[in-house]
Amino acid sequence: MPEEKPEAACAAAAHAGYDTAEKKDRIRAQLNRVLESPAFRGSRRCQHFLRYVVERTLDGHVDSLKERTLGVEIFDRQASYDTSEDAIVRVKANELRKRLAQYYVEAGHEQEVRIELPSGSYVPEFHWVGDGASPVAATPVRRPRRWLGVAALAALGLLVGAMAWVRFAPSASPADQFWAPVIQSPRPVLICSGHPVVYLLARRVHEKFKRLHPDLPPGPYIIKLPATEITGDDVVPVVDQYIGVGDAQTAAQLSALFARMGKPSQTRIGNDISFTDLRNSSAVLIGAFSNFWTLEMTKEFRFVFEIKDGVKMVRDRAAPDRKWALPNIAPDGKTPEDYAIVSRVFESGTGQLLISVAGITQYGTQSGGEFLANPAYLSEALRGAPAGWQSKNLQVLLHTKIIGRTPAAPRVLETHFW
DSSP, X not given: OOOOOOOHHHHHHHHHTTOSHHHHHHHHHHHHHHHTSHHHHTOHHHHHHHHHHHXXXXXXXXXXXXXXXXXXXXXXXXXXXXXXXXXXXXXXHHHHHHHHXXXXXXXXXXXXXXXXXXXXXXXXXXXXGGGTOOOOOSSOOOOOOGGGHHXXXXXXXXXXXXXXXXXXXXXXXXXXXXXXXHHHSSSOEEEEEOOOOEEEEOHHHHHHHHHHOTTSOSOOOOOOOOGGGOOGGGEEEEOSSOOOHHHHHHHHHHHHHHHHHTOOEEEEETTSOOHHHHHHSOEEEEOSTTOHHHHHHTTTSSEEEEEETTEEEEEETTSTTOEEEOTTOOTTSOOSEEEEEEEEESXXXXXXXXXXXXXXXXXXXXXXXXXXHXXXXXXXXXXXOOTTGGXXXXXXXXXXXXXXXXXXXXXXXXXXEO
């Protein structure tokens, strides 16, 4: 795998976000809040990684934020180490992005300075959401020559009047046309993430383990007891307290995307979502088997999620024998591949536009989120769409390979328009 490098555009975007001492102070204050949060508190390496790249960027040394340099400075690798064989920096960068996503998806952080580490770069970007400003732009602004001033002023009125039409005119990219109905909606878009039910062992199980192993120093430990030693009362279901990493990263990506578009958004998690909410605003549903509303609102679509004989799968309702499952999924959920469905439906039963992005597992959801947030992926999938697709309902079936615990680029298997 080639070494990730900070592109000039990323560096320009990052620099525009800290061009004053006041902004630098605000970024450092936000950095401290992020590092002290539960999302980062348990990983000193990720704390060190994020602080290093942010401080180097604020100090103007973005040219040093390369994979090899980070491997030496942060992870104590030799200067001659083989980055193609040792992926420690890339792996930790992906973990860092997930922890940032987990932080910003939590309620109360919507208006804070947003620190992001773009995919493919180690140069952080800073977005001033709380100021209502658009994210920093990577394209330099050129000053017009004096003799162009009069012409520019004369054209300004025409540009302002035509801006709304030009933004989503037929010449706009397919990705812009996909999102146009969401952007044009007068209300904030809801980003609705589900929550998995997590089962924890009751305190008495831990106490039983300590009695069986009194000489062990303090843990944590992976507790293994005979099945006869654990009863149903020992397993405690916990709801509304956790969110999948793939769901969190997708929610953060979409929140950042809407911020770049100037579209207000609100993030809702778990049972904090009602049918009344879905009737009042356009919504993006994230996750499948962890999100009741996804399964409920998409069950009449062509591509649907199902569980049969305990096996989770995607099924084509137009051809019931066509199914996509994960035969090699491990008990802990790890899988070498996953499938995801992205849907955009105008008439979903709520009276509002509904978009859903979900995988069989969190990896598919994360890949689907990347597909939606990356204009290149979305535009490529829609280039062969039928005429008038902009006002049609649509579904895209995706497949992705999982490298370690990170999804590779999504691949389009099927598209359906109606």
